[in-house]
Amino acid sequence: MVLPTIAPARNENFADLAPAYIDVGEVDIFRDESVACAQGLWRAGVAAELHVHSGMPHAFDVLLLGDESSARHREDRIRVIRSI
Template identity: 40%
Template sequence: MTGSLDGFADEDIEYAKRLNHAGVPVELHVYPGAPHGFDGFAAGTAVAKQARSDINGFLSRMLDADS
């Protein structure tokens, strides 16, 4: 996950592409208007709550896939 205003967004996107190309399960969400660290310092916002939900969903799917 990355925010669209994150200074590392381009690197995050490239990393996700490389992981995908290598066959690693990856899901990238870019949250509009969100800066670096938004899920930590603005945890109560709607965008941070959505990001946490997206992370939890991905982890659940990956853990269930191993069952």
């Protein structure tokens, strides 16, 4: 059994969770689980911002560190962190 603290999409109750920012690569092995987590939050009325980055693999944010193509996802993360 995988605990929901390890795989958040497996939660049975999303109602009391905090708003979330979720970004994932389109070809990431965890893409579908990330999308399912956002959907669970939305169904529970919890705010969730989901970004699926076209053509990107798992850990694209680290693999592309310093690359121009990673600028948009970095800017999105900075925007969210500043809003907290």
